[in-house]
Amino acid sequence: MQEFAVRPDPTDPRLTRRVHGHDQDGAPVEASVVVERPLTLFLNGQEIVTMMTIGDHPDWLAIGYLRNQHMLRPEDELIGVDHDDETGTVVVRTRTRTNFEEKLRKKTLTSGCAQGTVFGDLMERFDSVSLPADAVLRTSWLYRLMHKINTAPSLYLEAGAIHGCALCQQDRVLAYVEDVGRHNAIDKIAGFMFAHGLEGGDKIFYTTGRLTSEMVIKCVQMGIPILVSRSGFTAWGVDLARQAGLTLIGRARGARFLVLSGAQRILRDADARMVAESDRGAGRKGAEADG
Amino acid sequence: MQEFAVRPDPTDPRLTRRVHGHDQDGAPVEASVVVERPLTLFLNGQEIVTMMTIGDHPDWLAIGYLRNQHMLRPEDELIGVDHDDETGTVVVRTRTRTNFEEKLRKKTLTSGCAQGTVFGDLMERFDSVSLPADAVLRTSWLYRLMHKINTAPSLYLEAGAIHGCALCQQDRVLAYVEDVGRHNAIDKIAGFMFAHGLEGGDKIFYTTGRLTSEMVIKCVQMGIPILVSRSGFTAWGVDLARQAGLTLIGRARGARFLVLSGAQRILRDADARMVAESDRGAGRKGAEADG
Numbered sequence: 001m002q003e004f005a006v007r008p009d010p011t012d013p014r015l016t017r018r019v020h021g022h023d024q025d026g027a028p029v030e031a032s033v034v035v036e037r038p039l040t041l042f043l044n045g046q047e048i049v050t051m052m053t054i055g056d057h058p059d060w061l062a063i064g065y066l067r068n069q070h071m072l073r074p075e076d077e078l079i080g081v082d083h084d085d086e087t088g089t090v091v092v093r094t095r096t097r098t099n100f101e102e103k104l105r106k107k108t109l110t111s112g113c114a115q116g117t118v119f120g121d122l123m124e125r126f127d128s129v130s131l132p133a134d135a136v137l138r139t140s141w142l143y144r145l146m147h148k149i150n151t152a153p154s155l156y157l158e159a160g161a162i163h164g165c166a167l168c169q170q171d172r173v174l175a176y177v178e179d180v181g182r183h184n185a186i187d188k189i190a191g192f193m194f195a196h197g198l199e200g201g202d203k204i205f206y207t208t209g210r211l212t213s214e215m216v217i218k219c220v221q222m223g224i225p226i227l228v229s230r231s232g233f234t235a236w237g238v239d240l241a242r243q244a245g246l247t248l249i250g251r252a253r254g255a256r257f258l259v260l261s262g263a264q265r266i267l268r269d270a271d272a273r274m275v276a277e278s279d280r281g282a283g284r285k286g287a288e289a290d291g
Numbered sequence: 292m293q294e295f296a297v298r299p300d301p302t303d304p305r306l307t308r309r310v311h312g313h314d315q316d317g318a319p320v321e322a323s324v325v326v327e328r329p330l331t332l333f334l335n336g337q338e339i340v341t342m343m344t345i346g347d348h349p350d351w352l353a354i355g356y357l358r359n360q361h362m363l364r365p366e367d368e369l370i371g372v373d374h375d376d377e378t379g380t381v382v383v384r385t386r387t388r389t390n391f392e393e394k395l396r397k398k399t400l401t402s403g404c405a406q407g408t409v410f411g412d413l414m415e416r417f418d419s420v421s422l423p424a425d426a427v428l429r430t431s432w433l434y435r436l437m438h439k440i441n442t443a444p445s446l447y448l449e450a451g452a453i454h455g456c457a458l459c460q461q462d463r464v465l466a467y468v469e470d471v472g473r474h475n476a477i478d479k480i481a482g483f484m485f486a487h488g489l490e491g492g493d494k495i496f497y498t499t500g501r502l503t504s505e506m507v508i509k510c511v512q513m514g515i516p517i518l519v520s521r522s523g524f525t526a527w528g529v530d531l532a533r534q535a536g537l538t539l540i541g542r543a544r545g546a547r548f549l550v551l552s553g554a555q556r557i558l559r560d561a562d563a564r565m566v567a568e569s570d571r572g573a574g575r576k577g578a579e580a581d582g
Binding site: 016017019020021022023024025026029031033034035036052139159160161162180210211212213231232233234235236237238250251255256257258259260261263266268 | 307308310311312313314315320324325326327343430450451452471501502503504522523524525526528529542547550551552554559
């Protein structure tokens with residue numbers, strides 16, 4: 001797969017809008033703001049949820065959401081995804097009806113940008129996942145990935161107030177997506193992986209969002225052994241990562257990072273001081289996309 | 292009311308945990324991470340929702356959540372709030388049973404740190420709110436508030452990965468709260484206001500989170516005419532703020548800010564260059580709490 005097979009398109013006029021305002025001195029300013037729009041997801045005849053999203057890749061978002069919620073199981077045969085832009089709906093159709101009503105019974109509102117994760121069910125599957133022990137993250141890859149992601153044209157650099165995440169392999173960024181909700185972003189990646197038949201075992205997942213329990217759970221169930229964020233950790237996120245044997249790296253900015261789980265997968269082949277020098281002045285600084 | 296009547300307590304051993312890890316050079320590091328725990332909310336006999344929260348002020352969170360969701364109406368007489376730390380439950384009791392089941396029918400998952408906001412109902416009430424036209428925000432107040440909030444001891448400065456918000460009056464911070472979900476933080480403020488009988492008309496609301504539609508809706512229904520964030524905007528947030536006549540200020544860092552709605556309430560009495568000088572090196576930098 002080519003590098004940046006998917007990347008943000010800050011020139012797409014549907015995704016941002018120019019608005020007029022004033023700066024601290026009262027001078028008129030024109031700024032870009034991200035557009036959020038409702039997207040209602042149906043699984044066959046059943047309405048599942050309405051999500052607020054920037055609206056790109058509705059098909060991946062729909063499939064990724066259903067897969068990450070285990071409403072769409074590996075054995076369910078997908079026969080179509082119909083997106084209607086005008087009504088803001090996306091319908092995922094399977095060969096046989098799925099039995100997901102019980103999954104909707106108990107929704108736990110989770111911290112951060114939660115989508116009412118069906119928690120008990122996720123935890124059940126979480127325990128059965130085995131992440132590859134021989135996966136490796138070279139620090140030279142990590143620094144190159146962060147430089148590529150932070151300097152790639154993006155809605156973040158254009159308008160701020162958005163989360164990004166990226167599916168990577170060694171030092172290559174395969175897919176970089178953004179959304180107003182960080183869970184939409186990771187779900188789009190899950191849908192992208194499903195659409196292209198990609199496995200997680202040799203991948204690295206990067207997110208701008210915090211490393212909370214749900215983030216860790218989703219990464220683990222996508223089979224990805226290495227999760228990196230420029231943001232911080234929550235205690236439960238750390239616990240779950242250790243339980244699953246996930247390599248968990250946070251506070252990754254410039255040459256610095258902190259690893260709180262799975263440090264044995266890290267191979268330090270880069271000189272941190274060099275990176276700090278070369279990366280000065282590059283792209284993303286303080287994260288404006290506070291969830 | 293005294294200044295900082297409520298403020299974060301980074302020394303509370305329940306709120307953070309020390310974990311061991313490694314830095315980029317492989318050196319052992321001990322770091323603080325924020326603890327998230329489930330809290331299940333009941334209204335009388337009915338289970339409403341399970342929230343992930345840091346766990347301080349469960350009573351305000353419960354009341355603020357129910358009020359912001361309009362499950363607890365002004366006419367409902369509150370007769371008790373029982374929190375059980377061991378079971379992680381909080382029960383809000385009213386004199387007469389409330390009729391909120393219909394509110395639970397359609398949940399819209401909203402962008403960012405959504406709690407499945409009951410959207411249609413919120414919008415109905417949104418249109419009926421009238422914010423005071425004569426409210427004022429002096430820029431000297433704004434800079435002092437930001438300096439106080441950013442330099443106050445907090446879980447953010449201790450552990451990162453957390454959202455903060457503050458209820459302010461002129462240049463005084465009345466209450467500063469934090470939580471893993473930014474909606475928990477604003478709901479705690481709503482509960483605090485309810486508990487102390489505070490009106491919103493002469494207040495200023497500060498948040499570290501993005502100015503999305505739900506953030507604007509909650510601020511408006513709390514009757515607060517001025518909303519400030521260090522983060523950015525979404526287009527719908529801007530639209531709703533303009534519709535409600537809310538003063539909406541984002542990207543407020545150091546001396547800089549951007550106002551996209553209600554600029555007429557701003558009184559520029561501070562010299563931005565002086566603030567930039569005096570605030571250098573203070574507290575919160577890049578926002579690590581990306582939701």
